[in-house]
Amino acid sequence: MNYYTKTVARLIDQFSRLPGIGPKTAQRLAFYLLVAPPEVAANLANAIAEARTTVRYCQVCGNFTEGDRCFICSDGRRSTDIICVVERPRDIVAMEKTKGFRGLYHVLHGVISPMEGVGPGQLRIKELMRRLEGAPVKEIILATNPSVEGDATALYLAGLINPLEIRVTRLAHGLPVGADLEYADQITLSKALEGRRVIK
Amino acid sequence: MYLKRLEIANLRNYSNQIVEPNEFFNIFSGSNAQGKTNLLEAIYLSCTGKSFRTQKESEIISWQKNFLYVNSLFETNTRQVEVKIRLLPHKKRIEVNGVLIKGHPLGWPGVVMFKPEHLALVKGAPLERRRFLDMEFGSFYPRYGYLLGQYNRVVIQRNNMLKEIKENREEVTTLQVWNTQLCRYGAELLFLRMEIFRLLSPLIREIHHDLTSAEEELDVRYLSTLKINMPASVDDIYDQFTKKLQEIAKEEIKRSQTLIGPHRDDFSFYINGKDAKTYGSQGQQRTIVLTLKISQILQWYKEIGEYPILLLDDVFFELDKNRRMALLKWVEGLVQTFVTTTGEERIAFNNNLTAKNFFIRSGKIADIEER
Ligand SMILES: Nc1ncnc2c1ncn2[C@@H]1O[C@H](COP(=O)(O)OP(=O)(O)OP(=O)(O)O)[C@@H](O)[C@H]1O
Ligand SMILES: [Mg+2]
Ligand SMILES: [Zn+2]
Numbered sequence: 423m424n425y426y427t428k429t430v431a432r433l434i435d436q437f438s439r440l441p442g443i444g445p446k447t448a449q450r451l452a453f454y455l456l457v458a459p460p461e462v463a464a465n466l467a468n469a470i471a472e473a474r475t476t477v478r479y480c481q482v483c484g485n486f487t488e489g490d491r492c493f494i495c496s497d498g499r500r501s502t503d504i505i506c507v508v509e510r511p512r513d514i515v516a517m518e519k520t521k522g523f524r525g526l527y528h529v530l531h532g533v534i535s536p537m538e539g540v541g542p543g544q545l546r547i548k549e550l551m552r553r554l555e556g557a558p559v560k561e562i563i564l565a566t567n568p569s570v571e572g573d574a575t576a577l578y579l580a581g582l583i584n585p586l587e588i589r590v591t592r593l594a595h596g597l598p599v600g601a602d603l604e605y606a607d608q609i610t611l612s613k614a615l616e617g618r619r620v621i622k
Numbered sequence: 623m624y625l626k627r628l629e630i631a632n633l634r635n636y637s638n639q640i641v642e643p644n645e646f647f648n649i650f651s652g653s654n655a656q657g658k659t660n661l662l663e664a665i666y667l668s669c670t671g672k673s674f675r676t677q678k679e680s681e682i683i684s685w686q687k688n689f690l691y692v693n694s695l696f697e698t699n700t701r702q703v704e705v706k707i708r709l710l711p712h713k714k715r716i717e718v719n720g721v722l723i724k725g726h727p728l729g730w731p732g733v734v735m736f737k738p739e740h741l742a743l744v745k746g747a748p749l750e751r752r753r754f755l756d757m758e759f760g761s762f763y764p765r766y767g768y769l770l771g772q773y774n775r776v777v778i779q780r781n782n783m784l785k786e787i788k789e790n791r792e793e794v795t796t797l798q799v800w801n802t803q804l805c806r807y808g809a810e811l812l813f814l815r816m817e818i819f820r821l822l823s824p825l826i827r828e829i830h831h832d833l834t835s836a837e838e839e840l841d842v843r844y845l846s847t848l849k850i851n852m853p854a855s856v857d858d859i860y861d862q863f864t865k866k867l868q869e870i871a872k873e874e875i876k877r878s879q880t881l882i883g884p885h886r887d888d889f890s891f892y893i894n895g896k897d898a899k900t901y902g903s904q905g906q907q908r909t910i911v912l913t914l915k916i917s918q919i920l921q922w923y924k925e926i927g928e929y930p931i932l933l934l935d936d937v938f939f940e941l942d943k944n945r946r947m948a949l950l951k952w953v954e955g956l957v958q959t960f961v962t963t964t965g966e967e968r969i970a971f972n973n974n975l976t977a978k979n980f981f982i983r984s985g986k987i988a989d990i991e992e993r
Pocket of ligand 1: 633634635636652653654655656657658659660661681682683684685962964
């Protein structure tokens with residue numbers, strides 16, 4: 423099975439650990455880098471290393487950022503009285519593409535899933551509740567994915583937030599079942615946002 | 623709908639074979655292990671794109687071969703459908719009238735199969751019956767599969783949650799979100815199941831009555847772990863489900879199991895008021911399953927205006943003469959039927975219909991007789 427030298431094999435192996443990349447693609451990427459001009463590989467390596475060391479989570483919302491606060495949290499033009507709660511930073515990208523939302527976000531970094539040992543304690547829920555203390559928030563949009571786990575998380579949050587007399591809404595159905603926000607097209611997502619419903 | 627022509631290559635013990643069935647009744651006869659069931663498997667594969675024998679589809683490919691194909695031509699009420707299936711060890715290609723497709727080649731199962739293993743339906747474990755209900759009757763409702771998928775997922779998550787609570791890693795209050803979803807999907811699922819039973823019981827009664835020359839009254843009863851009998855609505859079930867969960871919460875946590883709901887439900891058959899699980903004879907079990915299969919055929923006809931193909935593997939000539947005749951009355955002239963037998967049986971129709979007999983020997987059709 424040793425078709426490659428050790429270093430080439432290692433490179434292919436590293437690529438194939440990435441999501442969405444199978445052994446064939448990994449091999450293609452590796453071979454490409456080996457024949458491309460040396461700076462292609464160097465630039466890629468630098469970009470990866472730099473991004474990994476400088477990018478961290480926004481202290482407020484949990485989105486990716488290079489400073490303390492992400493570009494959304496530090497944008498003074500955004501309304502601070504409405505917060506959209508999502509599972510992952512990439513869901514923010516999907517929501518932003520709709521251009522229909524001008525409030526702030528909160529990233530949970532996951533959903534409640536007992537079979538994977540993820541309970542409310544492992545998510546950024548405490549941070550969300552702390553954010554709500556004293557802040558003039560009027561509405562929370564629960565935009566977790568329309569899966570069994572996403573729904574459970576939304577129900578859980580609604581139970582915590584409703585007593586605070588903040589309006590709690592959920593994205594309208596119409597999003598394909600089990601689909602990720604990430605893959606929903608912009609029109610569908612805009613409609614889901616417009617048609618959001620209050621949950622008790 | 624009927625199968626007009628079937629061409630197979632490298633399927634189990636067949637290397638190359640063309641079958642041109644009769645529109646109404648076909649018999650595959652031959653000794654054991656000659657390839658009768660394999661032919662039924664080929665027909666089933668053409669209709670559904672799947673095997674009824676194995677999940678591991680590469681098993682169907684002949685030993686020493688690395689691909690199989692099955693080409694078939696169906697005649698429906700409205701059109702001809704040509705289905706071409708190619709199977710490689712890790713790849714399947716289904717082409718319908720020249721177009722590649724995923725899923726059911728015909729857009730619906732198109733076939734009802736009765737194999738000896740189905741006899742376990744009457745006396746076997748509840749799981750068998752639930753699976754039968756979900757697969758065979760659930761498919762009449764587009765929403766059924768979705769609800770079942772969501773519900774089962776919730777059950778798994780909820781069982782894990784119960785365990786977390788038992789071991790003090792989570793608080794009891796977190797259970798609430800899983801209860802809500804369990805009841806939501808469960809109520810709708812249970813309502814659909816009861817709807818199925820409501821529609822089917824009179825039909826099942828009538829068919830069974832007929833198959834047994836009016837000697838047996840068959841009742842089928844849904845046994846709900848929620849002890850709900852005839853709910854008024856989905857909301858009604860939801861409320862009762864929610865209440866019952868509260869009552870048994872302690873027990874559920876102790877056992878880390880979701881103890882009630884559609885995933886634990888069952889149904890049973892009663893012949894003249896006696897539970898067939900306890901008292902049914904072999905023949906009675908066979909007749910009950912046959913009744914279910916006929917009801918499925920009629921239900922498909924009602925849904926889509928087309929009769930599916932009926933495959934009976936070692937269950938036709940095992941019926942007594944009266945039941946055989948009664949069965950034929952339901953299907954003759956309407957449902958293309960394939961049966962297998964190791965004997966030399968013939969059948970005679972009352973009218974001018976004919977049956978085609980294929981004599982199978984070592985993966986070949988050795989002789990054909992039509993009369
Ligand atoms: N992948 C395969 N390749 C070649 N032959 C196979 C393969 N799978 C099964 N067989 C053979 O097919 C034969 C069984 O065929 P089949 O099950 O159709 O028998 P049958 O005629 O229905 O017999 P019975 O009356 O016992 O039910 C066996 O001889 C078996 O060895
Ligand atoms: Mg057989
Ligand atoms: Zn931020």
